[in-house]
Amino acid sequence: QVPLVESGGGLVQAGGSLRLSCAASRIIFSFNVMGWYRQAPGKQRELVATITTSGTTNYADSVKGRFTISQDNAKNTMYLQMNSLKPEDTADYYCAAGSQAQLRVGTARYWGQGTQVTVSS
Numbered sequence: 577q578v579p580l581v582e583s584g585g586g587l588v589q590a591g592g593s594l595r596l597s598c599a600a601s602r603i604i605f606s607f608n609v610m611g612w613y614r615q616a617p618g619k620q621r622e623l624v625a626t627i628t629t630s631g632t633t634n635y636a637d638s639v640k641g642r643f644t645i646s647q648d649n650a651k652n653t654m655y656l657q658m659n660s661l662k663p664e665d666t667a668d669y670y671c672a673a674g675s676q677a678q679l680r681v682g683t684a685r686y687w688g689q690g691t692q693v694t695v696s697s
Contacts, residue, residue, distance in 0.1 A: 579604060580671040585691030588661055594693060596656040598671030604686055605629075605652040611679045612645065612656045614667035614693075624669070625656060626679055639665075661695045668692050 584596040596612070611626035625645040626634045633645050644657040654671065669691050672684035 579686040580673060580688035582669065582671045582688040582691040585669060585693045587694045587696065590661060590663055590695055590697045592661050592695070593657070593659045594661065596658065596669055596671075596691060596693075598654040598656075598688060600652050600654070600671075600673065600686075602652050604673050605647075605649075605654075608673035608685065609676045609679055610647070610654045610671070610673045611684070612654075613670045613672055613682070613684075614665075615670070616664075616667040619667070621670075621682055622667075623679060623682070626676065627654065628676070658693070661693075663695045663697060666693060666695050 581599045588594050609626055609628050612624040613621050614624050615621040624636050624639055625643060627645045627647055642660045647654045671688035673686040674684035678684050
């Protein structure tokens with residue numbers, strides 16, 4: 577029933593790392609741009625990173641140089657490697673899929689249920 581399924585969230589200290597995964601169907605994975613959003617309490621939803629079917633990536637300035645988005649075509653899975661985590665990275669992280677234009681304005685066609693990331697101190 578859920579088009580995209582995220583996993584890998586958890587609690588980590590500042591400076592630590594987490595790796596999020598997003599499992600999709602082959603069709604969704606093959607014909608959509610995919611990306612990660614995050615939303616913290618009281619904050620607007622933020623597009624963190626995107627990746628096209630050809631592997632082109634884009635990042636929000638707030639995570640550039642620290643986060644890496646990637647994909648495994650054989651597993652129809654997208655990843656977000658998060659390094660040098662900061663307390664301000666604390667949020668619910670959502671996997672999404674759609675066109676690049678849809679992802680930029682927050683109207684992705686498909687959404688996951690979210691996974692919580694908490695960075696302490």
